[in-house]
Each structure stands twice: as C-alpha cells, then as structure tokens.
Amino acid sequence: xxxxxxxxxxxxxxxxxxxxxxxxxxxxxxxxxxxxxxxxxxxxxxxxxxxxxxxxxxxxxxxxxxxxxxxxxxxxxxxxxxxxxxxxxxxxxxxxxxxxxxxxxxxxxxxxxxxxxxxxxxxxxxxxxxxxxxxxxxxxxxxxxxxxxxxxxxxxxxxxxxxxxxxxxxxxxxxxxxxxxxxxxxxxxxxxxxxxxxxxxxxxxxxxxxxxxxxxxxxxxxxxxxxxxxxxxxxxxxxxxxxx
Amino acid sequence: xxxxxxxxxxxxxxxxxxxxxxxxxxxxxxxxxxxxxxxxxxxxxxxxxxxxxxxxxxxxxxxxxxxxxxxxxxxxxxxxxxxxxxxxxxxxxxxxxxxxxxxxxxxxxxxxxxxxxxxxxxxxxxxxxxxxxxxxxxxxxxxxxxxxxxxxxxxxxxxxxxxxxxxxxxxxxxxxxxxxxxxxxxxxxxxxxxxxxxxxxxxxxxxxxxxxxxxxxxxxxxxxxxxxxxxxxxxxxxxxxxxx
Numbered sequence: 420x421x422x423x424x425x426x427x428x429x430x431x432x433x434x435x436x437x438x439x440x441x442x443x444x445x446x447x448x449x450x451x452x453x454x455x456x457x458x459x460x461x462x463x464x465x466x467x468x469x470x471x472x473x474x475x476x477x478x479x480x481x482x483x484x485x486x487x488x489x490x491x492x493x494x495x496x497x498x499x500x501x502x503x504x505x506x507x508x509x510x511x512x513x514x515x516x517x518x519x520x521x522x523x524x525x526x527x528x529x530x531x532x533x534x535x536x537x538x539x540x541x542x543x544x545x546x547x548x549x550x551x552x553x554x555x556x557x558x559x560x561x562x563x564x565x566x567x568x569x570x571x572x573x574x575x576x577x578x579x580x581x582x583x584x585x586x587x588x589x590x591x592x593x594x595x596x597x598x599x600x601x602x603x604x605x606x607x608x609x610x611x612x613x614x615x616x617x618x619x620x621x622x623x624x625x626x627x628x629x630x631x632x633x634x635x636x637x638x639x640x641x642x643x644x645x646x647x648x649x650x651x652x653x654x655x656x657x658x659x660x661x662x663x
Numbered sequence: 664x665x666x667x668x669x670x671x672x673x674x675x676x677x678x679x680x681x682x683x684x685x686x687x688x689x690x691x692x693x694x695x696x697x698x699x700x701x702x703x704x705x706x707x708x709x710x711x712x713x714x715x716x717x718x719x720x721x722x723x724x725x726x727x728x729x730x731x732x733x734x735x736x737x738x739x740x741x742x743x744x745x746x747x748x749x750x751x752x753x754x755x756x757x758x759x760x761x762x763x764x765x766x767x768x769x770x771x772x773x774x775x776x777x778x779x780x781x782x783x784x785x786x787x788x789x790x791x792x793x794x795x796x797x798x799x800x801x802x803x804x805x806x807x808x809x810x811x812x813x814x815x816x817x818x819x820x821x822x823x824x825x826x827x828x829x830x831x832x833x834x835x836x837x838x839x840x841x842x843x844x845x846x847x848x849x850x851x852x853x854x855x856x857x858x859x860x861x862x863x864x865x866x867x868x869x870x871x872x873x874x875x876x877x878x879x880x881x882x883x884x885x886x887x888x889x890x891x892x893x894x895x896x897x898x899x900x901x902x903x904x905x906x907x
Contacts, residue, residue: 437694437702438703439834439878442689445708446685453681460680462680462708463708465704493866496847496851496854496864497854497863531844533848568867570869588681599737603780607739610741617677618741620740621684624814624815636681
C-alpha cells in the first residue's frame with residue numbers, strides 16, 4: 420500500500436465546545452485534505468487553555484506528518500495557541516522581527532503593544548508566505564497555525580495547499596437496496612481479502628433510493644479496482660442501484 | 664464557582680475524517696449539552712479502529728463525567744465501537760440476553776447471527792431504556808454509546824437527555840463596534856478580575872453590524888452579572904451595539 424501522508428486537525432475554542440458557534444474549519448479542511456491525498460487520522464476540539472493546547476499539539480505532532488490548528492490566534496487573553504504550541508515544543512515565545520515590521524507597515528502609528536503581540540511566535544517558527552495572502556502562515560516544525568475566522572482560514576489554506584499534495588486516493592462507492600445485515604458477512608470477507616482497501620458500509624434510513632452505500636478507498640488504484648470487481652460479483656444485480 | 668458536569672464526545676468514523684460525510688452528531692450534541700448545563704471539554708473524531716477507540720474512551724472516561732460516542736455501531740466489520748469500549752474497560756464482549764430477546768422479537772425468523780451480533784456488548788453494560796425509543800441506549804460505566812445515523816442519535820439522545828441535566832450556565836454577550844486590539848488590555852483585566860467567568864472575544868469581518876462579540880459565561884449567575892456591569896463601564900457607549 421502506498422503510505423499516504425497523515426494529519427491531525429486541532430480546533431481550539433470554547434465557543435465551539437459550548438455549541439455557540441458551529442464548527443466550520445475542520446469541516447472545510449477535511450474534504451480538502453482528502454482531495455490532496457492526505458489522510459486525516461484525528462480531529463479534536465479543545466478549550467482555550469495553554470495546557471490542553473500544548474498536550475494535543477505535542478501528541479499529534481509526534482504521530483502525524485502534519486498538524487493544522489484553527490483558532491486561538493489574536494490579541495486577547497483567550498488567544499493562547501501560540502503559547503500552547505511553544506510549550507509543546509519547549510520553545511520560548513519571542514518577537515519575530517519580520518512580523519513586527521509587517522505590523523508596523525500595516526498599522527503605522529497605531530502599531531502599539533496589543534498589535535505587536537501578533538509578532539510573538541515560538542522561537543524558530545517559520546513563516547510560510549505565498550502570493551494572495553498578506554500575512555504569512557506561521558509554522559512550527561510540522562504544525563501549521565491558522566486563525567479561527569473561517570474566511571481567513573480558507574484563504575490562507577488555499578494559498579499554501581499545494582505544499583501538502585500527496586498521492587491521490589482512489590475511491591469507489593456502490594449503492595444497493597440490499598439489507599446491511601445480509602451484506603455483513605460478505606463485506607467482512609471482502610475487507611479481509613483486500614487489506615490495502617478501506618471498506619466502509621453506511622446504511623441510510625432517510626433516503627429511499629438505496630439502503631446501503633458501500634465505499635472502497637485506497638492509495639493503490641488497482642487495489643480498489645480489484646475489490647470493486649469482487650464486490651460487484653457478490654452483490655445482487657437486481658438490487659444494485661449504481662456505482663459511483 | 665459551581666462545578667459543572669463535564670463531558671467528552673467521541674465521533675468514530677473514517678467517513679467523517681475523509682470529509683465524505685459532514686459531521687452532524689457532535690454538531691447536535693454540543694449545543695444540547697450546553698443547554699443542559701454540561702460542559703463539553705473535548706470533542707474528537709477518530710478512525711474505525713479498535714485500538715484508537717479504546718484509547719480515546721479510556722482517556723475520556725477517566726477525565727470527564729460523561730462520554731458520548733457516535734458511530735461504529737452495527738453489523739459490519741467496520742462497526743468496532745463495542746469492541747473498543749470493551750477493551751477500554753478490560754471487559755470481554757458477551758451476548759446480552761435482554762437484547763437478544765429484543766432482536767428475536769423485532770426480526771422473528773430473520774434473527775440470524777448477523778442480527779444477533781447487535782446483542783453483543785461489553786460485560787456489565789447497562790441498557791438505558793426510555794419511552795419513545797424501541798432500542799435502549801447502551802452504557803458502559805460513564806460511556807453512552809450512540810449510533811452514527813443522525814436521526815437515530817437525535818431521537819435516542821432526546822429520549823434520555825434529562826438524566827444529564829445539571830445547573831444551567833448563565834451567558835451574556837455584548838456586541839461592539841470597537842476594535843479588538845483596543846479592547847485587548849481591558850478584556851485581559853476583566854478576565855483576571857473575574858476568575859469565575861469565562862470571558863471570550865470574537866472578532867467578525869464578514870458582518871457589518873458589530874466588530875467584536877464579547878461573551879461572558881459562568882455556572883454562577885451573579886458572577887456574570889457583576890462582570891457584565893464592569894464590562895459595560897469599560898466600553899465606549901457610543902460604539903456599543905447591544906447586549907444579548
């Protein structure tokens with residue numbers, strides 16, 4: 420099996436955990452990363468607390484190729500992501516002169532301490548610049564720090580997305596009117612016979628068109644093709660709705 | 664400060680991590696639990712893997728009052744939540760006779776091994792029954808196991824929600840046209856002076872009506888009232904949009 424790049428998404432924000440604001444950023448990143456061929460292995464929402472942020476970042480950064488954080492970036496007391504990432508890597512937070520210069524350029528005489536605080540980053544952080552974004556993305560080792568405002572996160576991610584592109588996944592989906600209980604033994608056998616392929620089974624109750632969606636996914640396209648052929652042989656053609 | 668009950672939500676599903684299906688269950692539970700006075704401290708999405716499920720459940724069950732799982736329940740090879748919860752508590756998975764009887768009643772002569780597998784639960788699990796749901800909610804210690812189909816999760820959660828009711832949170836929200844950078848020092852002081860109150864600051868860029876939403880939250884209503892009075896004294900009345 421081709422080994423896909425792996426990732427975790429860490430969303431930082433009390434407002435998400437209390438349900439005051441619906442989560443939209445992981446909701447954007449998950450399908451985008453999948454399209455780029457990156458396998459997200461964990462998505463986590465945690466509170467605005469340095470210790471929680473630091474623990475989640477340390478754990479994810481050591482296990483996955485990329486970590487994307489969303490939220491907790493800004494000038495107020497509840498913006499603790501930079502401090503949390505710094506602590507995760509045992510790096511002090513220091514003023515970055517390139518960012519400070521950018522703030523002075525943007526704000527002119529208004530560039531006071533509250534604004535300059537945005538130039539404080541974990542020591543050794545790198546700035547990922549790109550055309551189309553005025554403000555670079557902050558990265559510390561394999562951790563990319565994004566703000567929580569959805570429009571800004573999207574424009575920043577879109578500006579640097581190509582650096583994450585990996586071998587694409589091959590996906591196939593089969594819709595059938597058969598009952599998931601009756602499919603279960605065959606699907607178990609199919610999954611065992613095709614270890615390179617992730618075989619998923621999703622029953623639906625709301626929709627009339629099909630009863631189960633069977634999904635096949637792999638980094639190895641030929642493995643999906645082979646599993647799909649086996650699956651179609653196994654299914655009742657009378658009750659097959661379609662292959663996607 | 665009144666200590667709120669705490670909770671974690673664990674969503675199990677490759678289809679969420681790959682972005683093929685948008686997350687809807689935590690999106691439903693988060694505001695509902697907040698209304699019930701339960702503080703969700705973590706929400707996590709993990710793959711359909713026994714080891715991942717078991718690790719997340721063990722960690723969350725020991726740290727929080729309640730754990731809610733969503734997904735990975737059903738008859739197919741990728742339905743691994745029961746196995747994962749069993750492993751988290753070092754309990755073997757055994758057939759529950761009450762559930763087996765229910766399956767025989769529901770399916771009659773169709774009650775084969777694939778269907779009876781739904782009666783296999785971690786040893787010592789309890790069945791939380793309620794009017795309005797045909798199938799009880801499975802609970803193992805403080806872990807409540809819900810299926811991933813959103814309509815079913817909702818009806819099951821709604822049927823047993825009152826058992827989680829705790830002291831309600833008091834919330835207040837102040838909208839202002841002031842700039843978040845200029846508010847930052849005052850908000851930091853406000854948060855420090857009111858340790859019982861969670862003070863949040865959320866700038867908006869898309870909306871014209873206000874520039875920053877300041878939120879106050881606590882289990883102690885009088886603490887929110889006091890912090891709100893201090894906040895209003897601090898803000899420029901000319902640029903105040905409204906209090907919610």
